[in-house]
Amino acid sequence: MMLAAELALAKVDVAIVERRADQNLDGSRSGGLQARTIEVLDQRGVADRFVSAGQTAQVLGFAGVTLDISDFPTRHNYGLALWQNRFEEILAGWVDELGVPIYRGRDVTGFTQDDGGVDVALSGGESLRAEYLAGCDGGRSLIRKAAGIEFPGWDPSTSSLVAEVELDGEPEFGIRHDDKGIHAIGPLGDGRVRVVVREERLGLTGEPTLDDLRRLLVSVRGTDYGLRSATWISRFTDLTRQAASYRQGRVLLAGDAAHVHSPIGGQGLNTGVQDAVNLGWKLAQVVRGTAPESLLDSYHEERHPVGARVLKTTMAATALTRSDDRIEALRDTIAELMGIDQPRKWYAGILSGLAIHYDLGDGHPLLGRRMPDLELETLRVFTLLHDARPVLLNLGEPGSLDVGRWAERVRVIDASYDGPWELPVLGAVTAPSSVLIRPDGYVAWVGDGTDTGLVDALTTWFGPA
Secondary structure, eight states: OHHHHHHHHTTOOOOEEESSSSSOOSSOOSOEEOHHHHHHHHHTTOHHHHHTTSEEEOOOEETTEEOOOTTSSSSOOSEEEOOHHHHHHHHHHHHHHTTOOEEETOOEEEEEEETTEEEEEETTSOEEEESOEEEOOOTTOHHHHHTTOOOOEEOOSOEEEEEEEEESSOOOOEEEEETTEEEEEEEOSSSOEEEEEEOSSSOOOSOOOHHHHHHHHHHHHSOOTTEEEEEEEEEEEOOEEEOSOSEETTEEEOGGGTEEOOOTTSOHHHHHHHHHHHHHHHHHHHHHTSSOGGGGHHHHHHHHHHHHHHHHHHHHHHHTTSOSHHHHHHHHHHHHHHTSHHHHHHHHHHHHSTTOBOOOOSSOTTBTBBOOOOBOSSSBGGGGGTTOOOEEEEOSSTTOOOOGGGTTTSEEEEOOOOSOOEETTTEEOOOOSEEEEOTTSBEEEEESSSOTTHHHHHHHHHOOO
C-alpha cells in the first residue's frame, strides 16, 4: 500500500491486487514503527494519523538492553507502539483518499513480461496489463518465484507460536529465556493476552491448534493458565533469506517478498515501508518517461545492502535470545557495551533506520543520508516533501541557483537557516549552502557556495534535461 501511495502522489496510474476480501487482518501481527518510518510518514504529511493511534515509547532494544534515542536530533526520537492491523487500517484509509483502486479477493496466479509491459493473470480468470509489476506478496512470493529470482539464505534454527488468547487464570506476565530461545506473555489491553512460546521441534508445517499451544505453555510455564480460546494462532521462525536481485526486467520486489527474517526487533514492516518509499519516486519517473529505466537499478543498489544489514542484525539478536552460560556471558558483555554512548548511538541508529547511508560517492556527510527536518522561517523541511517531489533548498543568496530545464520536475526553495546541523550518530556537520533533496528525503547533492556537480546530480536522479 505504501508503494501505491507513493505512485499515486506522483500522479501515476496504479492498482493493488489484494488476496484478502476486506481490510480485516487476523491477529494484531507486528507491534510498531521505528523512528525513520515515522519520519517517512511525516514527509508525506500523515504521521499524526499513526502517532495519535499508537503510543510513543523507547522501543529499541538489543541483548536485553533498551536503546534510548530520546537524545537523537530528530522530531521523532522515539518508536511507536501500534499493532500492524491498525497500521494497515490507517494506511488503507490514506490510499483510498488518493484514489487507488484495490482488486480485493484476488490472487496473482502468474504473469508474462515483454518489452512493453507485463500481463498479470488473476484468480477467477481476470487479467491486467501494466507497465511494471511490484511483488509485495510476502515471504512465499509467487511473483518472486515466477520471475526466477533466487532467494538464498539460512534455514530456521528456532520455531515459535504466537497467539492472542483468553485465559481463565492469572498469568505471570513477562519474558523468559531458555536454551532454545524466548517465550513471553503480555496483556493486549482488551482482556486478551498475547503469548509467544517456542516449539520443541523445527519443520512443523500444519496449522497450529489450541491444543498445540496448551501443550507448549505447560512445557515452558508448568500450566496453561486456563487457556480457553484463541482469536489468532500463528507460527513464525527465524528463516532468513534475501532475494538475490530486487529487480528482474519489469518485475520488482519489496517488503517480505525481498527479505524474510526473525520478527525480533520489529524490523520487517519498517524495512518494507522504506523499500516502497525508495522505489516509488524512481518508478514514477521511469513510467512518466522523464528518467531512463536504468534508474530502477539504483533501487537494488541502495536497498539490498539495507536488507542484508537487517538480516545480519536479526540473526545476531536471535542468537542472543538463547540461554546457556556462554550466551549469558556474551549478552552481559554486549549489554555493558550498549551502556556506553557511542556504541548505543551507533546500534540504535541502525535499528531505528536513522543512520541509513546510501553510497552516493564522496563528499559532505549529508550526501546519501536523510535530510534533517529543519525549522525554516515559515515551515519545516518535511513539509516541502508532502507531494513527493524533489526539492533544491537554497540557503545562500536568493536566486543564485537555477535548475533550468528541470524546473517542472524540481522545486527550488530559497530560505535561510542559522541553526545547528546535526545528524544521528555522526553529530554536528558543517552547514551546507544548498542541498538537493530526493522525494524519499535523502540528500542527492550538497552545495558549497557554487553549483558544481548540480547538473550531474539532477541528470542522475531526475533524468536528462
